Amino acid sequence: MKFGLRHMRYFLAVAEELHFRRAADRLGIAQPALSRAIQHLEAELGVVLFERSNRNVRLTPAGQEFLDGTHGILNAVDHTVENTRQVHAGGIGTIRVGYTDFAIAGTLPSLLQTFRGKQPGITLQPHHDVTTLQLEKLAAGVLDIGFVTGPVSKPDYEQIEIQQDQLVCIVHENHRLANRQSVRLDELANEDFIHGPPREWEHFYAHLMPLCRSAGFIPRIVQEAFNSAGILGLVASGMGITILTESSLIAARRGLIPIPIETTAEPLSTLAIWNPQSLSGSVARFTEFLQARMAQA
Amino acid sequence: MKFGLRHMRYFLAVAEELHFRRAADRLGIAQPALSRAIQHLEAELGVVLFERSNRNVRLTPAGQEFLDGTHGILNAVDHTVENTRQVHAGGIGTIRVGYTDFAIAGTLPSLLQTFRGKQPGITLQPHHDVTTLQLEKLAAGVLDIGFVTGPVSKPDYEQIEIQQDQLVCIVHENHRLANRQSVRLDELANEDFIHGPPREWEHFYAHLMPLCRSAGFIPRIVQEAFNSAGILGLVASGMGITILTESSLIAARRGLIPIPIETTAEPLSTLAIWNPQSLSGSVARFTEFLQARMAQA
DNA sequence: TTCATTGATGCCTAAATATTATCAAAAAGA
DNA sequence: TCTTTTTGATAATATTTAGGCATCAATGAA
Numbered sequence: 001m002k003f004g005l006r007h008m009r010y011f012l013a014v015a016e017e018l019h020f021r022r023a024a025d026r027l028g029i030a031q032p033a034l035s036r037a038i039q040h041l042e043a044e045l046g047v048v049l050f051e052r053s054n055r056n057v058r059l060t061p062a063g064q065e066f067l068d069g070t071h072g073i074l075n076a077v078d079h080t081v082e083n084t085r086q087v088h089a090g091g092i093g094t095i096r097v098g099y100t101d102f103a104i105a106g107t108l109p110s111l112l113q114t115f116r117g118k119q120p121g122i123t124l125q126p127h128h129d130v131t132t133l134q135l136e137k138l139a140a141g142v143l144d145i146g147f148v149t150g151p152v153s154k155p156d157y158e159q160i161e162i163q164q165d166q167l168v169c170i171v172h173e174n175h176r177l178a179n180r181q182s183v184r185l186d187e188l189a190n191e192d193f194i195h196g197p198p199r200e201w202e203h204f205y206a207h208l209m210p211l212c213r214s215a216g217f218i219p220r221i222v223q224e225a226f227n228s229a230g231i232l233g234l235v236a237s238g239m240g241i242t243i244l245t246e247s248s249l250i251a252a253r254r255g256l257i258p259i260p261i262e263t264t265a266e267p268l269s270t271l272a273i274w275n276p277q278s279l280s281g282s283v284a285r286f287t288e289f290l291q292a293r294m295a296q297a
Numbered sequence: 298m299k300f301g302l303r304h305m306r307y308f309l310a311v312a313e314e315l316h317f318r319r320a321a322d323r324l325g326i327a328q329p330a331l332s333r334a335i336q337h338l339e340a341e342l343g344v345v346l347f348e349r350s351n352r353n354v355r356l357t358p359a360g361q362e363f364l365d366g367t368h369g370i371l372n373a374v375d376h377t378v379e380n381t382r383q384v385h386a387g388g389i390g391t392i393r394v395g396y397t398d399f400a401i402a403g404t405l406p407s408l409l410q411t412f413r414g415k416q417p418g419i420t421l422q423p424h425h426d427v428t429t430l431q432l433e434k435l436a437a438g439v440l441d442i443g444f445v446t447g448p449v450s451k452p453d454y455e456q457i458e459i460q461q462d463q464l465v466c467i468v469h470e471n472h473r474l475a476n477r478q479s480v481r482l483d484e485l486a487n488e489d490f491i492h493g494p495p496r497e498w499e500h501f502y503a504h505l506m507p508l509c510r511s512a513g514f515i516p517r518i519v520q521e522a523f524n525s526a527g528i529l530g531l532v533a534s535g536m537g538i539t540i541l542t543e544s545s546l547i548a549a550r551r552g553l554i555p556i557p558i559e560t561t562a563e564p565l566s567t568l569a570i571w572n573p574q575s576l577s578g579s580v581a582r583f584t585e586f587l588q589a590r591m592a593q594a
Numbered sequence: 595t596t597c598a599t600t601g602a603t604g605c606c607t608a609a610a611t612a613t614t615a616t617c618a619a620a621a622a623g624a
Numbered sequence: 625t626c627t628t629t630t631t632g633a634t635a636a637t638a639t640t641t642a643g644g645c646a647t648c649a650a651t652g653a654a
Contacts, residue, residue, distance in 0.1 A: 001378060004301030006642090020601055033643045042642095045378060047385040051576055054600050054651045060576040062385035070378025073370060080366025081298060081342060088344040088359035185614060279345055279357040303611090317632060330612050332633060337610095350633050351620050 005077060007041040008070045010048065013112040015067045018057045058094055090281025092121035092253045096144045098134035099126060101228040102204075103147035103270050104245040117290050121281045130196075138275060143200045145274040149203040152273055158287070160294055165245030165269040167208070168258040172238045175257070180261045189217035192240035194231050197224050207268050208243060219243075233257060302374060304338040305367045307331055311347065312364045315354045387578025389418035393441045395431035397424060398525040399501075400444035400567050402544040403460045412586050420577045427493075428500040435572060441474045446500040449570055455584070457591055460567040462542030465503070465555040469535045472554070479557045482512035489519040489537035491528050504565050505540060505590040516540075529553060 013023040024034040042049050059067060086092045088175060099108055112124055127134075127143060135154070137201035166263065169188060171177050177187070191271035198205055212219050222240050225231045228248045235242050236255050245268055249258055272290050275284060309332065310320040321328040327471045339346050345358035356364060383389045396405055409421055424431075424440060431443035432451070449456060466485060468474050474484070495502055509516050519537050525545045531554050532539050542565055546555055569587050571580060 001302070001374070004303055005298070006301055021599090029602085029642090030644055032602075032645080036642080039602085043443040045385075046383060047381050048576055049381075052601065054649085058600085060385075061390055061579065062381050062576075065384040066377060069373065069380065073373050073377065075298070076366065076370050076373060080363060080370065083366065084342060084344055084346075084359050084363040088342075088357075088361040093358055279348055279359075282358065318630090326611095328631090329614085329633075329635095333611080336633090347633065351618085354632085484615055 003041050003044045007037055010037045012070050088281050090285035093282030094123045094125055095282050095286055096125045098129050098143045098146040100149055102245050108147055113116050130200045147272055150269040150271040157273050159271045159273040159277045161269050162266040162272050166267050167243050167261050168246050169261055170235055170256055170258050171241045173255045173257055178257045178258055182262050184262045185215035192222040193219040194223045194234045194242045195221050195238045211265050300338050300341045304334055307334045309367050311592045324452050385578050387582035390579030391420040391422055392579050392583055393422045395426050395440045395443040397446055398476050399542050405569055406445055408455055427497045444569055447566040447568040454570050455573045456568045456570040458566050459569050461564040463564050464540050464558050467532055467555050468538045470552045470554055475554045477556050479559050481559045486514035490516040491520045491531045491539045492518050494521050508562050
């Protein structure tokens, strides 16, 4: 097949006008060029598409068949071009979003909801993962943007803080500290702690451990759980206490008491992080949205 | 849009290979030509389709969207070309077939059935019309082939006889001739006749009238009906007699008696007639079929 | 008949597309 | 660290394709 879309557009014009000169006018070319192009097309197909006399032009049955196909094809081309440009510009597309327990317990749900309202053509595909895993998936191109626990040092990536959480100590209602208004970290030195696996909760530990260390102790972790819900469940069962963010209590169980911790330390920050070299228009729209939203707050 | 199917085929090759040189090899062109073509396509769309480094090539989200569309379009093109060629060659298509009462009562049904078995891709579209109307519709291009009452003098058309019918006299069972083995035409001189409208049954009359005239009478037509079934119905009601072909009695009513007519005249012939200049491959297949079929009989 | 209309053809120019040779960047191996 | 290899991009040039203008041949209308 050595014909192209040009031939098909020319054919369509002739099939609609049933008149070479008028079709040529409509196409903005000279009539002989059109005659030639149709001849070329017919030779290429090995099929006579028009029955011409000096007085009129009409489609052969094969020409009619080709016309039917041509209509669909030219429409599909326009449609595909339009869609491709939309995806490029970010009007439609899919964004693979990673999030941590802390992010999803905080402001992320309202962020996503607002964005979906503004960009209904963009599908958000959420992936629940700890920070470390999200960073690996970003690098592998499996995720487009991550909502992770900061700080993160990745010079090639852009990031923006979307949330700050004060740490709170969470105890069972029967615990000796349950009715305290606040607590100092050093008072927790001899408690049994429940937390996530150190390798996976690496970024949270990186925030918490220095605080404990300057309070003069290293927390004794007696039990591990894989996520906040699991940790809170174990705390509720009376196995120990934990330190998490305020917002983690959103879906908390009865019988758990949050106690603010007296500290001058920075709160725990949750960041959006993404690769600015990504060629996804949708992601660009999303990050622009995030930046505008954070600037105004 | 200034790109063509060529660009899309090239794009498809690169998208599948994710490697310019291999894709170029597959396409049978040099690698620089391919690089250029993809650049041209990207410029035309205003969209980056591939993310290239010196070490690997991958699709952008917009490129993925374009790939999806391209698949469908290139398939549709192949499909359309294939179908168009098939229609041209006559493998698929539609034939608009006209037929008279005499044709459909005779061998035509078995002809059509056999043809349909041999060419399942070809749709036969039957149109019931008298000879005169069929000839007009053939000229207007509304019919592709007619099965008409001969003889017909149309030098530009091809024709082939498919059937010969002896005329019979048909009377009501109470009629005075009802138990005759045969009858001479002149014995019918004073009968009341039932027939079709002269203008529309022109070709049948052209056969019958000369016979009557040489038998020494002009039939007195007391009632007209539009088709054989109507005529036979009126004969069955006792209003008169008629002269039709043997095969017309296929769907005859009870109480009707056919009586052979003693004559040396030629039987009534039914012809297939068509315009050999028609560019329809399907019609060509059908007429070849008819000719082969008639030659072997 | 003469005239007007219409698609096809010949010839030339311009634009698009291809080829070969070569470059520049980056990963792999010594 | 310094080659070597791999890979896509670029430059210069040839070839193919498309378009324009002038004109023809056929056909129906005045």
